[in-house]
Amino acid sequence: MSHLRVVSDNSSPAHSQTETSDATGTATLPLNQILQGDCVDLMNSLPAGSVDMVFADPPYNLQLGGDLSRPDNSTVNGVTEAWDQYDTMDSYDLFSHDWLQAARRVLKEDGSIWVMGSYHNIFRVGTVLQDQKFWIQNDIIWRKTNPMPNFRGTRFTNAHETLIWATKSESSRPTFHYDAMKMMNDGVQMRSDWTLPICTGHERLKTEGGGKAHPTQKPESLLHRVILSTSNPGDVILDPFFGTGTTGAVAKKLGRNFIGLEREHDYIAHARKRIAKVRPAGTEAIKITRSKRSEPRVPFAHLVERGMIDIGTKLFSAKGKLSARVRADGSLATEDGFEGSIHKVGAHLTDAPSCNGWTFWHFMGAKGLTPIDTYRSQIRAEMAEA
């Protein structure tokens, strides 16, 4: 990694810059640092399968010239046969192909990649992603509350940008905090359109002359939602087009590690100052609403074993119409002789393909029919204390 020029980042001890062993223990990562240079070279210098998330806001006003040369000056003739399907391959597609291929290598199998853009480039990027066998999970629309108006009155106001959330393959199982997103959206599923203001005011970094430090600085709110939804505390988030470091600032705030790649020294200087000022939120604060799937499994038989529900107890459906009796091993039996788990018997009686027995079955308590799930919650609470 001798060609890596590591730019020091004044981090707090809680978010220290380190060369940390990765999951495989075979290499190190430059955590919470900004590396100056070409992002493809820099990514290729990192170990494969080492980062949990890639967030990329690639430039789309590239003027690479007509010579179709890559940043490392290798020639286009060396490209693989994958290129053949393109009639009008231009330099932007080459650029996209190269950096996405490098990003693919460093991303973990179950990691998430986010790429954003506008209609100028997002169709190119989306196509390259799919051609490289990335699997799109969602396309997300960032609806700007305060977009730049169309001054000439010749088109619709360009009021949104598109983000693509993808994984390395169809079989990837990415982190997705469904319940936290639902909580964030007032109790209903988070949709694929996000309404957020553009970056203005104090959040917008300025040069000493008072101009914009970066032409396309993204709002921290956008990164907040991206990072919170599809990563975990302690994860490593790589941003190959770091700019003035919005990804790093939000990652630090939310207790994630970042790796920033950026060519321009000016942007790096702004990003360093900015990130140094960020205070990480406490461990408690970055906790989010737990998903039920992550709760420990409790066999129904434990309720019987522990005497919460006696053997022979009659259980009922919510309105009491259907019933079954509890047996010693935690199975249920109906009057017509069907027997099986709480789920199987519920599915049988309702003639459904499946059934969640925990919410389907009720016992007759002092306050009427009560779901057996209340006992499970009780056991889980005890387990949490222990």
Next chain:
Amino acid sequence: MSHLRVVSDNSSPAHSQTETSDATGTATLPLNQILQGDCVDLMNSLPAGSVDMVFADPPYNLQLGGDLSRPDNSTVNGVTEAWDQYDTMDSYDLFSHDWLQAARRVLKEDGSIWVMGSYHNIFRVGTVLQDQKFWIQNDIIWRKTNPMPNFRGTRFTNAHETLIWATKSESSRPTFHYDAMKMMNDGVQMRSDWTLPICTGHERLKTEGGGKAHPTQKPESLLHRVILSTSNPGDVILDPFFGTGTTGAVAKKLGRNFIGLEREHDYIAHARKRIAKVRPAGTEAIKITRSKRSEPRVPFAHLVERGMIDIGTKLFSAKGKLSARVRADGSLATEDGFEGSIHKVGAHLTDAPSCNGWTFWHFMGAKGLTPIDTYRSQIRAEMAEA
């Protein structure tokens, strides 16, 4: 044009089916008719540069897996039709290339082409468009007010589809009724995101058996806005994937001519009956359903995301006796370990059945304890501007 099989359409005299001289006066067009057959063949049989607009809702290549059921165990009726099956992405690209090339030939130099899709196909379509030197004017987001939820809790709700509005070249000067669009949008510029409901109720065409006549019928409101914004009365609008004829119905209503291309006889039969019933609107009646403007719901998490309230901030009841801390997803946590929404935690601490967290919780500001609702008002004001 001997291979054209012209399917008669019972049009009113005001909207008669004709073989009309086109602008060049050298050929005729099958106006206000539905032609049965392959859309590429049919388009190639039409004169070049003869239509003012192409609207296309091509197959999306969804690549659905097995059956999907709702949480109540009912089955989702997916798109399983043969016309949406493609062996590979390459074959889909080839298909897109062929029909777009044919569409390009029949479109006038200053005409508009609209293509819609989802993340499954829209990046492919957009890339092919650009490769064929079409010039994108806008990408438009159709935000569905009532999308199908994500039943497994695995992703963000897929709540939108994308439309691309393009012209044949950068120098094209398409029709765009800027002021009409501004009028439709309560006096401010029409944005690139359109909030409209999906096609349901009486508008949705049914088979005799009561099922869907077409699995992907689009709402007339969507076509209304497309046609009104980028065409003139008397224009010719070609739809190569006519289906059950939404484009034709809205074109007739708005005093435009249509040409529908469709392979399936069943769809054509439905479309003919439907369009025959449409009464062309007088110029007076060509007015628009305004977008609904109800007070937008603001999740508490937006305040956190946007940095108005920091993660870990302590919130207080009006007199400061009760408190809880803010977490990253907008949930609150009390010292004794209870967690939930601002409303749930408020209700818990006051032992009440319910609680309006917006007025219950306060942050410590410069002027003492201030209700968090003040921030909600601020966000609503911003959204109202948008």
Next chain:
DNA sequence: CGGGGCTCTGAATCTCGAC
């Protein structure tokens, strides 16, 4: 006749871990 409650449905790449 109005309102409350119940049912049905929509372009969907929709589970996971143990064995």
Next chain:
DNA sequence: AGTCGAGATTCAGAGCCCC
């Protein structure tokens, strides 16, 4: 790698019945 079983999972809106 495939199979099997546990068990987690939905929002808006239209239509209809009933009181």
